[in-house]
Amino acid sequence: MKMETEVLRNPGQVHSEVARWREDFPVLRETVHGKPLVYLDNAATTHKPVSVIEAEAAFYRHTNSNVHRGVHTLSQRATDQYEEAREKVRRFINAANTKEIIFVRGTTEAINLVAQSFGRPRLTAEDNIIVSAMEHHSNIVPWQMVCGQTGAELRVAPVNEAGEVDVEMLGRLIGPKTKLVAITHLSNALGSITPVKRIIKMAHAQQVPVLLDGAQAIAHLGVDVKALDCDFYAFSGHKIYAPTGIGVLYGKEAWLDAMPPYQGGGDMISSVTFGETHYNDLPYKFEAGTPNIAGAIGLGHALDYVSSLGIGAIAAHEHDLLEYATGLANGIKGLKIIGTAREKASILSFTLEGVHPHDIGTILDHDGIAIRAGHHCAMPIMQRFGLAGTARASFSLYNTRAEVDALMAGIARVQEMFQR
Numbered sequence: 001m002k003m004e005t006e007v008l009r010n011p012g013q014v015h016s017e018v019a020r021w022r023e024d025f026p027v028l029r030e031t032v033h034g035k036p037l038v039y040l041d042n043a044a045t046t047h048k049p050v051s052v053i054e055a056e057a058a059f060y061r062h063t064n065s066n067v068h069r070g071v072h073t074l075s076q077r078a079t080d081q082y083e084e085a086r087e088k089v090r091r092f093i094n095a096a097n098t099k100e101i102i103f104v105r106g107t108t109e110a111i112n113l114v115a116q117s118f119g120r121p122r123l124t125a126e127d128n129i130i131v132s133a134m135e136h137h138s139n140i141v142p143w144q145m146v147c148g149q150t151g152a153e154l155r156v157a158p159v160n161e162a163g164e165v166d167v168e169m170l171g172r173l174i175g176p177k178t179k180l181v182a183i184t185h186l187s188n189a190l191g192s193i194t195p196v197k198r199i200i201k202m203a204h205a206q207q208v209p210v211l212l213d214g215a216q217a218i219a220h221l222g223v224d225v226k227a228l229d230c231d232f233y234a235f236s237g238h239k240i241y242a243p244t245g246i247g248v249l250y251g252k253e254a255w256l257d258a259m260p261p262y263q264g265g266g267d268m269i270s271s272v273t274f275g276e277t278h279y280n281d282l283p284y285k286f287e288a289g290t291p292n293i294a295g296a297i298g299l300g301h302a303l304d305y306v307s308s309l310g311i312g313a314i315a316a317h318e319h320d321l322l323e324y325a326t327g328l329a330n331g332i333k334g335l336k337i338i339g340t341a342r343e344k345a346s347i348l349s350f351t352l353e354g355v356h357p358h359d360i361g362t363i364l365d366h367d368g369i370a371i372r373a374g375h376h377c378a379m380p381i382m383q384r385f386g387l388a389g390t391a392r393a394s395f396s397l398y399n400t401r402a403e404v405d406a407l408m409a410g411i412a413r414v415q416e417m418f419q420r
């Protein structure tokens, strides 16, 4: 993939650029409890660069109108900007055409759309759907719901001690009655990268389509849906420096064409009478109601921003931070890293002996350090490791080694407090 060659860029060269990248994010100048903010909760949501903040504001200042409806100039401008954002998404993930790009609220809505629109009409009590043991609840509950509606079975591919999906076992779960494999591209709880290309090949060999939950991967890995050959790809804008409330479902045109609409309303129709309704073409068939126009425009600007830095340069920097943090964490007595997959990105999940993750999070917050503590909306994988939760530091393009040092110093203070 394009990104893999870019990642080989000299990480030292990338470091010197990070100070400049940080300038683009106004919130990083905030202080928390009188300390400079050290924001290590990027897997939950990322901060927004000025270009995204200004693009949203500019839409409301200069353009604000509804899309696809008005003959007046502002409405046409809004439509043009909204559709331009769709084209930016298409380019960013290398989809074949913009009919395959559906704007939704986020990953959660994208997966629910596929569950109800692809899954529900196809599934019977004989069929099954496969997920892995390390899914976010957003890639579990929609499938449980559609299984409840149809009687289909939800099969779960196991995850090993390192936090890697057991691909052999997953292969054995795929059978003639499997209707879909739905799997995370990058685990938000452990940081494991799933060998999705291998899984897709395996599933396609049995004519089973694959949905990838790209909520985390989109900002860190460089996604090429054509190279992956996935059937569906779901992601949220807010995890890649865009506003909340906007996300994308990519689907191969042939699948989307064959699927009924998810919701009914304005924009998704071509004609309506009380006798019958004809649905609009792709992608509008799946975009009922007034969309998040400013959000979509903001997303387009966020993708421009990431492309301008280069996803490869970003990934190389984040990889360096993760390696550095992992090395330091491994030297801390009583700290256990949860998730030691060979292929990882941007997430360090850990426990500290004798300290509840929430206490770690609260004490670090007093030092201005924001991490996540808890089950990370992935309770089944926590149960797999016999844990109620972990503390999680997650890195992004604007984090630095100095911030990793601050985290480690904070952890040392937590340990001191609990040893007293």
Ligand code: PLP
Pocket (backbone or CB within 6 Å): 043, 044, 105, 106, 107, 108, 109, 136, 138, 139, 184, 186, 187, 188, 213, 215, 216, 236, 377
């Ligand atoms: N899937 C994964 C792997 C996630 O990390 C998240 C959010 O943390 C989601 C799905 C849900 O994303 P959203 O809440 O933006 O819909």
